[in-house]
Amino acid sequence: MKPISFKTHIDKLSYLKTFYLEVPAPIVKKIGGIGKVRLLCEVNKQLKFQCGLVSLPEGKAYISINSKRMKELGVVDGDTVDVILTEDRSEYGVEVPEELTELFKQDPEGKRRFDVLKPGMQRYILNHVNTVKNPQLRVDRAFMLITNLKNLTPGKETFREILGK
Helix, strand or coil: CCCEEEEEEEEEECCCCEEEEEECHHHHHHHCCCCCCCEEEEECCCEEEEECCEECHHHCEEEEECHHHHHHHCCCCCCEEEEEEEECCCCCCCCCCHHHHHHHHHCHHHHHHHHCCCHHHHHHHHHHHHCCCCHHHHHHHHHHHHHHHHCCCCCCCCHHHHCCC
16 A cells, blocks of 8 residues: 555544544545554654554544644644555554563463454554553563463453453
8 A cells, every 4th residue: 555645633532532533535445444454644744653444424534643642743632734644564553562572482372362363352462561661560461461361262252351350
């Protein structure tokens, strides 16, 4: 996929209390639709992050943008921004934490179970480990998630069960 550039605005989904970048219907069509590809989103040539499209009415979509990223960019709700979307060719569509990479080297069964999960479930685990700042807590969280995963019936895993709830 060639890079796709467009201007859009920052808006807020009141029912989710989250900010987003609107992706016009013609751009969604160029990408191939919702859920067809993971993307790298570059905003104002300052910030690049991995993302996916979420459906909006009338063929449009949105990309979530959190308050931290908005602060980094110096933008607020309603601002217009320049966006460049490119295909994310990374293995999982999100950064793999070093702690999980190491755990997978030591636990082939955990890696095998992780690899057969649906991509969204894989990203959930990766993001859940990535959100922790303390390295030891990332190790603990990675170990807990993969241990829980190995104790579940293959193909029947839920986010809640992987969290141990």
